[in-house]
Amino acid sequence: MLPTTSGEHPAVTSVAGTRARSSRYPWIVFALTFGLMLSDFMSRQVLSAVFPFLKTEWTLTDSQLASLSSVVALMVGLLALPLSLLADRWGRVKSLTLMAVLWSVATLLCALATSYEQLLGARFLVGVGEAAYTSVGIAVVLSVFAPRLHDTLSGALFAGGSFGSVIGVAFGGAIAVHLSWRWSFAAMAIFGLILVALYRALVTERKLAIRATTDDVAAGTVAKPEGYRAPLSSLFTNPAVLCAYIGGGLHLFTAGVLLSWLPSFFNRYYGFAPAKAGLTASIFVLLVGSGMVICGIITDRVSRTDTSHKWTAAIAFCVTSLVFLTVGFRVGTGNTQMVLIGIGAFFSGGASGASGAMVANLTHSSVRASAMGALAVAYNLLGMALGPFVVGVLADRLGLLGALQLSPLVYLGAIAALVAGKRLYPAGVRKFDALMTGQASPKVLRPTS
Template structure:
């Protein structure tokens, strides 16, 4: 019975009210808005790395730990909290999570030492832990299935755009008013968005955008046993490869986003504000690449279901090649240009990965499935990226550490290749099981 939704059409929603379609886009905008706040609170830290290093005399390893502790908390807690969100209510969970990370960011602003900052950052991670998986589950439930790569890529790109705003605005505020005000500004924005979301989005209005079959499936998901849940989440080799490939390939953007302001400050002599603003451009390029690559994957896969995998492999190989060359070039505009093009592709497999996971899991457990994807993203890529780069930087220098980072997408490409080889047979088997269950 678990596999009857192997190729879900949860987003094929009949319009039951005149304003339903418009409301779906409002929900999307507000959900992405909170994701922007999520990453602004997370990445503002990177803009003030040099100031914290000078204020508290921190090593690169300790600086990296302040960034990685957030991703670590997300990785550890995303799955259990997402399962709870499926049972307790996704909208209520989103409001609670956003309030927590906003207040924790305020805690960062009043920290007086490294230990207090580390604790506050841990609570930022706890608040953000399940947001990505629950948020994308809400979005996918109210839009057509044919838009999954596009929507997933656009949603995840919100993280890049939030990082841009967090680094650029945080750096500007810090340069003028100090690093504490940079954290305070991010916290204030998050609190405002929480209030708006709570007033506009409700479970009842979301239900109007969802077909009765999905509402029934979600009811089954709530009552599903842990064994059945695990079976649905890890039912095929290809979905496991999607988890693994997605996680490993995200080590690149996480490492470069965290250390690019410091790279520009140390190797190009840029002051704090300019380094943060310039680094934000690379994050922006990454976000644009996620949207474009996700849309391209949807277009390519119209006439071939394995083409999403081929696209993911191509994006990983392009990122590896360009960044491996870029970080070994002499400092100058050409180096930054090559690195920028590499960053365009470095998270391009996010959209295809999300679509693969959605296609290979039932809609009743999509929040849990995306929690598993988030778990892989964080434990394999986002969490170790900043601190691992910092540890290596303390030994080889920051440039030497960044020269090793591009090998991650090469490994991810291998995982995607294995997934591609199994995808057709896995999907056919799931379709057969679905048809049998329907009868």
């Protein structure tokens, strides 16, 4: 092949035109993946909006209602990693499509259920369908974007869960009042099926692979031979990655508490009616989601010249939320308390984007979905599922306010893990580079400058 007049590698020259033609495609992938994230949590959280209707119609106990919700989180925690491993091998687009179809059909089965047992079975299937969506979806999105945007995109996708929860509860409740609780489930199912049809039509494994290869060549990064797959042990043998898992999971402990217990807090301590308490809590849920996005953007900006600043940003967000929530839950009820809790809620999930990007930076792309699956397990088992449960147990002994006052202290564990991760990060990068260069392709060379 003749050399180019500019002196560039021929692959880089051909890539430039491809990049110009495909600059919109990553954002299409992001928009559809974000839409399905909304559908995921809309289908999961719509149940909360119809609790009163189910309790009245089927005479269910509170423990039965709780089991309908917890079974989804349980399946996510148990299946996120194995299903992510399967997606890395079977194909991420096919896996995402199947997941979305399963949770949407299962949500439709919820609308058709005629007993508690049938509804529990349908919710079980919702959890199976949703188990690995977050991890695989993030892996797909990160594969078509440059690393400089990974914090922002990870934070935005995680925030989609908060936004989807608000939409599911708000619209689900309105539909239940005007039509019936069955139509609340049906509406979420229809929305999901429409989105998955669009996703299947516009996103393919081939287009993702082309885009990923284009970015690798244009950036001049080391590429592995075609068909190379990093060992699964690399997900857990890098100490810095382990710190990202643990710190990321523990930092969501309090965010999970806020999402689950703020409605009860406003009902019990502010005397708000259930409807007003739920509406007020939804504002704080939006703050949690907005904080994930904005903190992700901040992290991307401060870490452009030094990726270790991602750890520093994550630590700063945890410290901020710890301080404001600790003070907020200890002052008297009123506007001051709401402002303090609101600021704490905004930063409560702020490290999500950073932890996702740190895991992505330290794991090979061939097992990226599996890495995000491991992170999702940490998010659920250490954070989103564990937090509400522990606070519920403590509330029976100390009262809800006493339990909420203690919950921010878990940030101390998250901060310790993130500080350790920052110290181990340089060695972690060297270990990852050794993995990447071990079987590097001679066709694509790392820049010398």
